[in-house]
Amino acid sequence: MNLKNIKNILTIVIIFFTLREIQAQDFSIKADRLAFNKESNIFSATGNVKIYLGDVTLKTETLTFNKNSERISFASKILIKTSQGVRVLGSSAEVDRKTRSTLAKNVNALIEKKFQIASEEMKIEEHKTVFKKAIGTPCDICFLNPQPSWMLKSEKLIHDNKTKKLHFYNTWLEIFGVPVIYTPYLQTPEPGITRASGILAPSFLSSDLLGTGVRQPIFFTLGNSADFTFSMVKTSKINLLIESQYRKLFNLGELTLDSAFLPSSSKDSIKGFLKIKGSSRLEHSTFLNIDTTLISDTSFLGKYGYDERDRFLNLISYEKFSNNKSLQASILYHTSLRDVSTVEPLVLPDLRYRKLTKFQKSGLLLLEKYSLVGISRRENSGYARFSADLELSKNWQTDTGLLIRGTGNILTAAYIENKVNEKSNLLKVYPMGALEFKYPLVKNEARKSEVFIPIAQLVYSTDTSSSVDPIDEDSSTTEFDSSTLFKLRKIPGIDRQERGLRLNTGLHYFYDYKNKYKYSVSLGQVYRNKNSEDFLQSSGLNGYESDILLTGNISFQRDLEIASKQVYSKNFSLKRSDTSLKVTKNLYQINTSLVNLISDPSEGTSSDLKELILNFNSSLTKNWSGKIGLRRNLVNNENINASVGLNFKNECIDIDLSLSRRNTATNLLPKDSRIDLVVNFGNIGSRYGSSKTSKCIIE
Structure with missing residues (x-):
């Protein structure tokens, strides 16, 4: 039968009626011209030839199909595509219809548009593709970039579509054309797989303290939402350092465990650390957090380069927020590496409640803060403190633009102190009243604006309770800057409070030249009616007058x-x-x-x-x-x-x-x-x- 005179594209579908062939997918050939020789039982196809064999599509210009042997031969260049995302260019190829295998010569393959392979021979059999004398790389190889940054030269490379793996045999790793590492066998995930267990790339280090050596990490996947990384560090001065990291993602949270330790010897105990950090959102506005670090000795973190801090806060906290209130419950413990003789207290519990209420008719704002704190030490001493902080404030604005804010505050703290074989109670009450005055002066032009704001706060606070001071466990360090200058209570804790009459004064100036530059300058100082010794000596806030604070900022485009x-x-x-x-x-x-x-x-x-x-x-x-x-x-x-x-x-x-x-x-x-x-x-x-x-x- 001769089909040369047919102008339209013809399709010949060859169906084999054996049981095996009925179960197989259809095999078809499409071409511009087809010819069949009855004597030799051979089909010939030329011009835009396409073959569909299962999930494989082959494109070429000429081919012959021997119906007796069921072999297809390609004499011209061929393009092979598979449903798994493999693209192959070859100089010649042969397809066996019986075994459904494909053999190609001098091929260039691209898997999932990411990994390129050049091979002398390629054979596709069922779910495996075998490349012989193969070079593989994910780097771009083009006319303008012929040398990849790195590649794998293998005697044999097998792409197993069933297990989603690439297997390399007798392989050299070349970096910038230089052979670096040889391995008889290497296995990697196929392109498109973003997570898979296996050995990660090593890193190298050289240190005066640690010596010269290598870090080798191994990665393990633990389902779809967790993984584990295990690393071994071996240097000329370290027999073995073991590191690990466990990560877990939840629907509304995450957990990370980091650790490193030196295995113990007969003389020394285990040295290392364990860090646990995690967070979880229990509800829309409810959170659970943990952040704790366990350390065997004070020098381990710094010596091995994990952390240079000398003090760590360990906490477990529960937080719940709403539009105008919040609740926090925590367990706190500080680990100090500065002085091993220092005994840090355990804070259990640390309960804090905060609520803001606005009265629409009067314009008053009520801020309520309550806390319950328990402090315990190893020598069976400590105390419990309940505090209530109530602040009522109101804002006014005069016709001339003067802004006035009045504040009334009362801070009450009740203490139960536990000493060895002794208990004592203490009640402290710190009332405070304040008036704040601001007079903003604004000047706006087409391309620039200026704002000048003088501020004055008149504050009076005292201690109406007994002259006995409580144990001062709160932070008493105050950084003198623009944020603390106008704080009504400048000492951050509760156990110590500023007393007396004082005047917080300041000037703020802002200049903005649109799309060009802007700058600001602030000047401030605190004045008192009596000499204050409520702050640390180095704070600059003690005395009748505080130090003078000057701040400035400027930015250009x-x-x-x-x-x-x-x-x-x-x-x-x-x-x-x-x-x-x-x-x-x-x-x-x-x-x-x-x-x-x-x-x-x-x-x-x-x-x-x-x-x-x-x-x-x-x-x-x-x-x-x-x-x-x-x-x-x-x-x-x-x-x-x-x-x-x-x-x-x-x-x-x-x-x-x-x-x-x-x-x-x-x-x-x-x-x-x-x-x-x-x-x-x-x-x-x-x-x-x-x-x-x-x-x-x-x-």
């Missing part, structure tokens, strides 16, 4: 921000300053601050402090970026710590090299120089950057 806080003594000599500079550009970012503290023996500071902190990040090229960190003591002219980092990142690899040096030594943080090298390969099933598919796609 959101690219440059400068902020400064300066505190001057009564005779206008600088006592301390804190200035920060932030520059944000597309290619680089700069964050720097300068802290200056002038010594004053009367306030407990015996030496000057002048410290510079600098952080610089820059995009050097499309793929290269760098960063510099510096903390320097300008008084002693020495670096406290310094770091330099270099990063290369493209669509398939992320290389991070960092060098750091800590020059100062404490009991918790000894001197150390450290080098870290982390190489993260874009997973077979994922890619770095915004591009989710290869830029060199086989369509």
